[in-house]
Amino acid sequence: MTFTLTRPHKPIHSLFYTGVLLGLPFQISAADNDFFNDATATLQARNYYFSRDFSDIVGANQQSKSEEWAQGFILNVKSGYTPGSLGFGVDVLGQLGFKLDSSSSRVNTGLLPTGSDGKAADNFGRIGAALKARLSKTELKIGELTPNLPVLTFSDIRLLPPTYQGASLVSQEIDGLTLQAGQFHSGSVLNEAGDGKMRAKLGHVAQLGGDAETDRFNYIGADYAFNDKRTSAGVWYAQLKDIYNQRFYSIKHSEPVGDWVFGANLGFYDSKEDGDRLLGDIDNRALFSMLSAKRGGHTVSVGYQAMFGDDAFPRVFNNVSPLGNEVPTYEFAGADERSWQVRHDFDFSAIGIPGLVSTVRYIRGNNVDTGGGFEGEEWERDLDLGYTFQTGALKGFGVRVRNVTARSNYRTDIDENRLILNYTLTLF
Structure with a gap:
């Protein structure tokens, strides 16, 4: 072996x-x-059909x-x-x-x-x-890291999560304020054993050819929570050296009103080429919003997302992003794309079945600049169903099923199914 x-x-x-x-x-x-x-030590066993x-x-x-x-x-x-x-x-x-x-x-x-x-x-x-x-309340880590940042999201979306090699600094000396900064010199993508230089992805197109790779990802950011921690604002900067640099601004709010909890999540990315411009000029601004209403076990959300500029949204390959309408199969982040989402989540513990949850969502996008002389359009429907055993010999054992239908007039159509079995054993 x-x-x-x-x-x-x-x-x-x-x-x-x-x-x-x-x-x-x-x-x-x-x-x-x-x-x-x-x-502490845990061992997670994950069985994955895709x-x-x-x-x-x-x-x-x-x-x-x-x-x-x-x-x-x-x-x-x-x-x-x-x-x-x-x-x-x-x-x-x-x-x-x-x-x-x-x-x-x-x-x-x-x-x-x-x-x-x-x-x-x-x-x-x-x-x-x-x-x-x-x-005090400041922590420095150097070595193998699993960052989860607005500019480099923890993308645990397959069998094994990706990791990065470098340094990170997190400081929470002021109540409500979290400051972060770091640099990574290499990455290990989710389906490879080794580590290597980092590449980019623009929209749904991975930039894997040529010499467009770098050994530096730098970032700095601040998040401030206030209003009894129900409101938070963030400002971030990231640089995938010689490929792109990116600014991110966000605000989130949660407001309880009687039996309801209303939420809002707004974000804006501004990205352009960096340094030696290994992928040429990059021009993208991405706006997203997600509004939600929760009552009992039900949460209903509606989202709007818009791309501006000549290019699709850039990110480190092969990561997901916090864009509101980025979902399991399509990103809805093509050049000039506009997209809308309707989503319903239900926690069955509200009707006496703890551990069972479901998500149904539908996203439609249009106005994509395909570069082929026609407007790109696409849509996706997702159904997620998950159950975690609450008692007995299987306590903590989780089962998750996902079914996806995604259609487009400018990229490949996809029918997708996933079955994920997961169990985490606490060693000490």
């Missing part, structure tokens, strides 16, 4: 203690500090179906901090995926790596560690 790691293979406990010994300036005593007492049927195929790839089944394991170990005003610790993240079913005619689901022979790998994985330091 072959197993590729991002770093030379070491047992997890060896990597854990080696990182601690190298990173800490003094000996640790388990009896009188929180380094061990506050440590299927996409394609029709009216647009593009060079004429593959009519992607269908694979895989088993993944995610080990997450987090230490506490050493004593003193300046505390040190270490986090370890290990990931391993196994092929259960695939063929050369059904690859490229994003669950498994595809080799040069056109076949999915039997297994793949990676392991990494991050040293961390905490002073």
